[in-house]
Amino acid sequence: MTYSGGGNFVGNVIWARKRGKDNSAKFLSRNHEYLLLFAKDINLLRFNRLEMPDQTRFAYKNPDNDLRGDYRTLGLWARGSQGGSRYSFTTKTGLFLSAREWLVGEETMFELDQQDKLIINGDKVYRKMFLTEYKGDIPETIWDDASNAANAADEIKSLFNYQVFDTAKPTPYISKLLKIATLKDSIILDFFSGSATTAHAVMKLNAEDGGNRKYILVQLPAPIDPKKDTVAYDFIKNELKAEPTIAEIGKERIRRAGEKIKAEMTEKDSQQLSLLEDKSLKANLDIGFKVFKLDETNFTQWDEETTDPAGALLRSVQSIKPNRTSEDALYEILLKYGIDLTLPVTELEIDSRKVFSLAANYLLVCLEKNLSLSTIEEIAKLKPQRVVFYDDAFKDDVVKLNAEQTLRKFGVEDVRVI
Ligand SMILES: C[S@@+](CC[C@H](N)C(=O)[O-])C[C@H]1O[C@@H](n2cnc3c(N)ncnc32)[C@H](O)[C@@H]1O
Numbered sequence: 001m002t003y004s005g006g007g008n009f010v011g012n013v014i015w016a017r018k019r020g021k022d023n024s025a026k027f028l029s030r031n032h033e034y035l036l037l038f039a040k041d042i043n044l045l046r047f048n049r050l051e052m053p054d055q056t057r058f059a060y061k062n063p064d065n066d067l068r069g070d071y072r073t074l075g076l077w078a079r080g081s082q083g084g085s086r087y088s089f090t091t092k093t094g095l096f097l098s099a100r101e102w103l104v105g106e107e108t109m110f111e112l113d114q115q116d117k118l119i120i121n122g123d124k125v126y127r128k129m130f131l132t133e134y135k136g137d138i139p140e141t142i143w144d145d146a147s148n149a150a151n152a153a154d155e156i157k158s159l160f161n162y163q164v165f166d167t168a169k170p171t172p173y174i175s176k177l178l179k180i181a182t183l184k185d186s187i188i189l190d191f192f193s194g195s196a197t198t199a200h201a202v203m204k205l206n207a208e209d210g211g212n213r214k215y216i217l218v219q220l221p222a223p224i225d226p227k228k229d230t231v232a233y234d235f236i237k238n239e240l241k242a243e244p245t246i247a248e249i250g251k252e253r254i255r256r257a258g259e260k261i262k263a264e265m266t267e268k269d270s271q272q273l274s275l276l277e278d279k280s281l282k283a284n285l286d287i288g289f290k291v292f293k294l295d296e297t298n299f300t301q302w303d304e305e306t307t308d309p310a311g312a313l314l315r316s317v318q319s320i321k322p323n324r325t326s327e328d329a330l331y332e333i334l335l336k337y338g339i340d341l342t343l344p345v346t347e348l349e350i351d352s353r354k355v356f357s358l359a360a361n362y363l364l365v366c367l368e369k370n371l372s373l374s375t376i377e378e379i380a381k382l383k384p385q386r387v388v389f390y391d392d393a394f395k396d397d398v399v400k401l402n403a404e405q406t407l408r409k410f411g412v413e414d415v416r417v418i
Pocket of ligand 1 (some may be wrong): 167168169170191192193194195196197198218219220222246
């Protein structure tokens with residue numbers, strides 16, 4: 001059954017947002033904030049367990065040198081209202097345990113006894129829980145270990161040297177969410193980027209665990225009020241020399257946070273450093289990002305479906321709108337093809353013409369005009385699966401007519417014009 005709306009509610013987390021307390025409050029110092037968790041489809045939701053906190057790890061010991069390693073002990077008798085099942089039990093060594101409420105059923109008790117996991121101390125019965133059996137910590141609804149607003153402000157200050165933003169979230173808070181709800185290769189979408197804490201937290205976590213999570217942040221170019229947010233306004237005007245918008249702050253945060261994380265990684269101890277240099281962690285740490293602005297199409301008309309490549313070449317004349325660059329056009333083509341926008345784009349020079357190559361020449365896009373047949377042939381020799389040209393890219397009608405033949409000769413089937 002697929003739930004919608006309220007059916008996908010996961011829980012309400014209480015986050016201890018305030019570091020100190022507000023002694024000027026009338027009745028109570030409000031120290032917390034709520035985090036409402038919803039799944040897109042709760043049936044598909046998978047949460048990860050969290051790492052064991054240090055204080056829990058300390059509880060694992062091995063006083064009797066059990067070959068199975070460190071363990072902690074858990075009492076097996078039910079207390080007060082805990083409930084349980086009532087039975088008496090005789091261990092394999094013949095020890096009789098009188099009837100009482102146990103936290104585990106009789107079958108489990110039998111198995112624990114068979115596996116030498118019972119510790120009997122007078123009337124008290126415990127089980128050994130080995131570290132190797134530990135499957136991670138279940139996330140709880142009260143978060144007092146996810147940093148706080150004051151630390152978030154410090155994070156911003158240490159990156160920018162100015163308090164350009166004072167309502168950001170701290171990265172450990174976002175990081176905790178990422179640890180619970182993402183995989184190492186997840187794509188994280190934040191529709192309200194603000195100061196781009198999400199990007200910072202994603203890069204940091206990737207640096208920590210070698211993940212390759214990606215992020216998509218959305219932010220309106222919300223103007224910064226020079227009177228209300230003077231520090232941010234002056235910073236952008238004077239230091240960045242950019243438009244005073246929240247989006248510009250976010251972009252600069254990503255740049256600075258990425259550089260900082262890289263610098264911190266290289267500071268790691270020599271053993272880890274050599275590991276990073278040799279292996280995947282450092283190589284994988286990707287701090288690059290691309291910025292796209294929402295706009296109308298770059299083309300006067302887009303040829304959506306091409307089932308007939310030959311016909312496509314001859315179809316109606318298209319043109320790019322004025323004031324749009326070939327990069328603008330390229331990325332729109334990628335979007336329309338459903339090609340990952342994060343794929344590296346290589347610029348080739350073929351016959352002195354600029355050609356964009358994607359995914360090892362899987363797609364070649366040439367957005368130049370006045371193309372000759374020899375240029376077409378050089379492009380065809382790279383054996384792309386798909387090629388895109390401007391409709392009016394060809395030197396003359398003869399070239400246009402022969403282009404399709406030439407491309408087909410080299411096995412290029414998917415030819416599109418825009
Ligand atoms: C409170 S900030 C997010 C703070 C962020 N978590 C951080 O740590 O910096 C929310 C942002 O969402 C943007 N925003 C608000 N309404 C929006 C909307 N309808 N569409 C897109 N962005 C919006 C605002 O410009 C604001 O910068």
